[in-house]
Amino acid sequence: MLRNMHLSAAMKLLLSLLVLLLAVSSATVAAPPPSSVIVVGAGLSGIAAAKTLHDAGIKDIVILEATPKIGGRLSKVAFAGKTMEVGACWYFGGGPQHNPLVDIANSLKLNTYPTNFGNLSSNTYKQQGGLYPKAEVDAALGAGAARAQFCTNLSTTLNSNPRSDQDVSVMGAYLLYKQVPATPLEMVVDYFNNDYIDAQAPQLTSVKHKYPRHELVDHGVNFNYVKDPRGFESMAYHIADQFLKKGDPRLKLNKVVREISYSKKGVTVKTEDGSVFEAKFAILSASLGVLQSNLISFKPEFPMWKRVAISDFSMATYTKIFIKFPHKFWPTGPGTEVFFYAHQHHGYYPIWKHLENEYPGSNILFVTVTGDESIRIEKQSDEATKAEAMEVLKKMFGNNIPNPDAILVPRWWTNRFFKGSYVNWPPRYSHEQFQHLQAPVGPVYFTGEHTSEKYMGFATGAYFSGIESANDVIKCLNRKICRAH
Numbered sequence: 202m203l204r205n206m207h208l209s210a211a212m213k214l215l216l217s218l219l220v221l222l223l224a225v226s227s228a229t230v231a232a233p234p235p236s237s238v239i240v241v242g243a244g245l246s247g248i249a250a251a252k253t254l255h256d257a258g259i260k261d262i263v264i265l266e267a268t269p270k271i272g273g274r275l276s277k278v279a280f281a282g283k284t285m286e287v288g289a290c291w292y293f294g295g296g297p298q299h300n301p302l303v304d305i306a307n308s309l310k311l312n313t314y315p316t317n318f319g320n321l322s323s324n325t326y327k328q329q330g331g332l333y334p335k336a337e338v339d340a341a342l343g344a345g346a347a348r349a350q351f352c353t354n355l356s357t358t359l360n361s362n363p364r365s366d367q368d369v370s371v372m373g374a375y376l377l378y379k380q381v382p383a384t385p386l387e388m389v390v391d392y393f394n395n396d397y398i399d400a401q402a403p404q405l406t407s408v409k410h411k412y413p414r415h416e417l418v419d420h421g422v423n424f425n426y427v428k429d430p431r432g433f434e435s436m437a438y439h440i441a442d443q444f445l446k447k448g449d450p451r452l453k454l455n456k457v458v459r460e461i462s463y464s465k466k467g468v469t470v471k472t473e474d475g476s477v478f479e480a481k482f483a484i485l486s487a488s489l490g491v492l493q494s495n496l497i498s499f500k501p502e503f504p505m506w507k508r509v510a511i512s513d514f515s516m517a518t519y520t521k522i523f524i525k526f527p528h529k530f531w532p533t534g535p536g537t538e539v540f541f542y543a544h545q546h547h548g549y550y551p552i553w554k555h556l557e558n559e560y561p562g563s564n565i566l567f568v569t570v571t572g573d574e575s576i577r578i579e580k581q582s583d584e585a586t587k588a589e590a591m592e593v594l595k596k597m598f599g600n601n602i603p604n605p606d607a608i609l610v611p612r613w614w615t616n617r618f619f620k621g622s623y624v625n626w627p628p629r630y631s632h633e634q635f636q637h638l639q640a641p642v643g644p645v646y647f648t649g650e651h652t653s654e655k656y657m658g659f660a661t662g663a664y665f666s667g668i669e670s671a672n673d674v675i676k677c678l679n680r681k682i683c684r685a686h
């Protein structure tokens with residue numbers, strides 16, 4: 202009798218376990234039905250890709266975005282009562298080629314102000330203070346322009362033989378030209394011509410692939426600075442509004458993708474909160490920095506050609522540090538908005554801009570640092586950064602300047618959803634390797650600024666790449682013409 206009692210209790214336990222098991226497995230079955238395409242990331246590239254799919258009639262899509270908002274590296278922060286663009290702040294116009302972002306800005310009536318970099322010979326400060334004589338800066342700017350021309354010429358030569366992989370760093374080109382920037386003045390001018398665009402030092406940049414600067418050659422040198430409370434990110438929202446209804450269930454925010462399993466049959470995507478999504482294809486728009494990190498695991502692991510292409514490319518970091526003061530102590534007349542600080546240490550708080558044109562009376566300055574300096578500054582406290590910036594400002598403007606009210610130090614490199622600001626093309630990384638970086642692995646396609654050969658590092662690169670990778674998937678889905686490695 203006692204024995205039987207025990208048995209039935211055990212049976213009951215077993216039964217309830219079975220019920221639990223069934224419940225768990227039916228919960229898994231209750232995952233959303235498979236879609237055609239899962240887009241990972243709702244930055245400019247992911248949103249442009251999703252809209253392209255939708256417009257082509259592929260409407261069963263899911264967009265999984267890790268953060269609470271779309272736009273990714275188009276990102277604004279409220280600071281001192283104004284809107285600061287901590288990610289991209291300029292889009293480019295006035296060139297021979299049409300920039301679709303200009304159209305988007307126009308239809309949004311986006312508020313912008315053109316940045317004038319044309320007056321630096323009057324605005325360059327010495328390490329210990331005082332302005333350089335105009336003629337001296339003009340000479341340095343002229344020498345910088347000649348070095349840039351040499352790099353462009355060399356790039357043309359290197360690119361003229363399609364079978365050769367020969368390449369050289371920008372610094373290597375200077376050695377060839379026997380003109381290496383050495384003084385603080387020469388270095389800050391060179392910083393403006395290179396690091397300020399590439400977000401890395403000239404030793405780390407390919408001449409063959411970064412000269413000329415296609416974005417500026419094609420789309421123009423009008424730097425349109427976004428000074429709109431809706432932010433640069435409103436461009437991404439504008440595209441999204443054209444195909445996503447309000448509260449459209451196809452856009453899922455706060456969904457951090459942690460695992461992508463793939464096979465010939467399709468993809469299974471798992472997020473940090475335990476959700477599972479299935480589709481025929483994935484379009485992955487996470488940055489190169491994210492791909493180089495462990496955030497997303499791929500099952501099976503990507504083939505060696507893909508892993509090498511990812512690990513050998515460079516994710517750079519570009520940081521705009523915003524500082525708010527109780528009052529102005531810098532010149533604000535015409536042609537003063539950008540000023541240089543020339544220091545013996547390459548890239549030490551080098552390029553400053555006031556926001557008096559964009560936000561009159563705001564008393565905000567921002568200084569741009571890049572590469573190793575960005576990483577160093579991300580690792581230290583904001584107080585330490587404030588102290589360094591103040592020391593530099595005191596050299597330029599004297600000791601009687603006020604303490605800042607606030608400082609904003611973005612941390613793109615630390616952020617696990619970005620791991621840097623944008624890519625730079627390292628010397629001797631070949632065109633063929635770049636094709637590996639772009640190429641899909643089975644049903645997993647890649648998009649984002651890092652896949653745009655011409656406009657990497659720019660918002661246009663993200664936008665165009667989103668459309669292109671969606672078109673690759675559409676071709677594969679509809680006509681079975683599939684891009685392969």
Ligand SMILES: Cc1cc2nc3c(=O)[nH]c(=O)nc-3n(C[C@H](O)[C@H](O)[C@H](O)COP(=O)(O)OP(=O)(O)OC[C@H]3O[C@@H](n4cnc5c(N)ncnc54)[C@H](O)[C@@H]3O)c2cc1C
Pocket residue numbers: 241242243244245246247265266267268271272273274275287288289290291292456457458459486487488491496497519520521613617618619621622623648649650651657658659660661662663
């Ligand atoms: C500081 C800075 C300054 C810049 N300045 C300019 C400029 O002035 N002009 C210009 O043209 N360009 C500039 N750029 C470059 C431009 O911002 C980028 O090229 C562009 O925004 C990148 O878009 P994207 O779609 O490729 O990537 P992202 O915007 O990074 O979009 C990818 C999305 O994927 C999400 N994500 C990442 N991991 C996961 C995951 N595991 N699961 C789900 N979602 C994930 C991210 O949150 C992000 O929203 C700047 C960038 C930075 C950072």
Ligand SMILES: *[C@@H]1O[C@H](CO)[C@@H](O)[C@H](O)[C@H]1NC(C)=O
Pocket residue numbers: 347348350351354
């Ligand atoms: C670059 O090439 C042009 C045209 O061939 C030439 O006139 C110029 O001198 C070259 N410049 C440099 C710095 O090599």
Ligand SMILES: *[C@@H]1O[C@H](CO)[C@@H](O)[C@H](O)[C@H]1NC(C)=O
Pocket residue numbers: 319320323532534535536537
């Ligand atoms: C350049 O700067 C000087 C000194 O600040 C100013 O007087 C001049 O108007 C500026 N020129 C241009 C073209 O902006």
